Amino acid sequence: MGKLTDTFQQVREAGKSLAFCGEEKINEVLRAVADATESQAGQILSENAKDLARMDESDPKYDRLKLTTERIHGIAEGIRSVTRLPSPVGRVLSETLRPNGMKLTKVSVPFGVIGIVYEARPNVTLDVFSLCFKSGNACLLKGGSDADCSNRAIVSVIHSVLIQQGLNPNLVVLLPPDRESAAELLNARGYVDLLIPRGGKGLIDFVRRNATVPVIETGAGVCHAYFDRSGDVTKGAAIIRNAKTRRVSVCNALDCVLVHRERVADLPVLCGGLSCSHVTIYADPEAFSALQESYPAELLRHSTDESYGTEFLDYKMAVKVLSGPEEAVAHIARYGSGHSECIVTEDSRSADYFMKAVDAACVYVNVPTSFTDGGEFGLGAEIGISTQKLHARGPMGLEELNTYKWIVRGEGQTRD
Incomplete structure (x- = not known):
């Protein structure tokens, strides 16, 4: 038996109580958590400063932290926006009356x-709690050591509100930031119903390979924008x-621009605005030739095989x-991660082909991939961006944190 078994059991028991907690009460608690988070921002920021002091500012994770x-x-x-959304719990998905009188x-x-x-990502602590609580789930949080001070300050705020509201604080528990607790969480069958990793490819792969609890893959985003032959330059540059x-540093950030060969002369305009943000471009030979007279030499590099399929999470981008x-x-199929892909075009046939042929959670026409976000999709906060196809795909909000069951009512029918 692991050292966290009792904790897992306590969280599971606490979660059962939510079945008898009405939506009005849940919304009241969430509003109180939002208010307390703002009123105690000073303490949270003080603890966050401790985490920031241990991280190099040049680390791509610094902005997330x-x-x-x-x-x-x-x-x-x-959090307040989540209170304004309808609860997914108890929603009737379908109803059938069988010939023998049973109602399903x-x-x-x-x-x-x-x-x-x-x-x-300390913001995940509050996003996850609000979505899990509203959707009737208890949650176990395993944050990284980089953000442990921030996470503990935030969970302390949540616990204080739950206790004030007469609810069990074990509805949300932050585990120790060590590897041992991660190993126990990944194998907590019978206690944890679903695992969702939030982070880079390495973290997601680790969880997928080592978990015996069901996993929904989220996060890793190798995102492309394809500028078509009929693309509008002003739209494309923006x-x-x-x-x-x-x-x-977010998963919906663009990693690679693909340009139609007939529009390669427009690359200086399409990429010109990136130099203001000191974006390093890794360009193939044709793109390099088109950019070398206009783009800063210190920010222009020749691409390699490793330039494609990389989630940079930094001021870096590939061009092909x-x-x-x-x-x-075909390029997206080889190098993409199934997250978000974009086409810039004024040709409806190209747009239609791209939408049908690209296999990704979110496909955009003349819109940047930066919109892949639960808030932008009207879901309130999000618990992650699913890049798989089972159960949920794309931004996961309240509805995706519910499954379903069949309720069968009868009058004593028996089966032949």
Whole structure:
């Protein structure tokens, strides 16, 4: 028996109590958590500063780790937005009356206990709690050591509200940041119903390979934008800049621009705005030739095989010249991660082909991949971006944190 077995059992028992907690009460608690998060922002930021002091500012994770008053306000508003969404619990998905008089009802129900393994992202602590709580689930959090001070400060705020509201604080538990607790969580069958990793490819692969609890893969995003022969340069330049530089450390950030060979002369305009953010471009020979007279020499590099299929999470981007949408789709199939892909085109046939042929959770036409986000999709906060196809795909909100069960009502029917 592992050292955390008692903790897992306590969380499971706490989760059962949510079945009898009405939606009005749940929303009241979430509003109180949002208010407390803002009122105690000073303490949270103080603890966050301790985490930041241990990390090099040049580390791509630094931006994810950093909290500010503005970001805390945004997180609190995300929690409030969750309260305005309908609860998925108990939703009737279908109803059937059988010839023998039995009534079958397919009803949405919580998973029970959801485990989250995540890296230096303290905002995930509040996002996960609000979504799990609203959807009727208890949650076990396994954050990284990089953000442990921040996470513990945030969980302390949540616990204080739960206790004030007369609820069990074990509805959310933050595990120790060591590897031993991660190993126990990944193998907590019978206690944890679902695991969701939030982080880079290495973390996701580790969880998938080592977990005996069911896993939904999320996060790793190798995102492309294909500029078609009929693409609008003004739209393309704005889309590329927004997708690449809005926030480089997030999974929906752009990693590779693919350009139709007939539009290679437009590369200086398409990529020109990136130099203001000091984005290093790894270009294939044709793209390099088109950019070398206009793009800063210290930011322009020749691409290698490793330039493609890399989730940079940094001010870096690859560029490749292709002959058309078919080659673009083939490149994405080889190097993409199934997250988010974009086409910039004024040709409806190219757009239609791209939408049908690209196999990704989110496919955009003349819109940057930066919109792959639960809030932007109207889901409130998100628990992750699923890149797999079983159960959920794309931004996961409240509905995706429920499964279903069949309720069968009868009058004593027996089967022949």
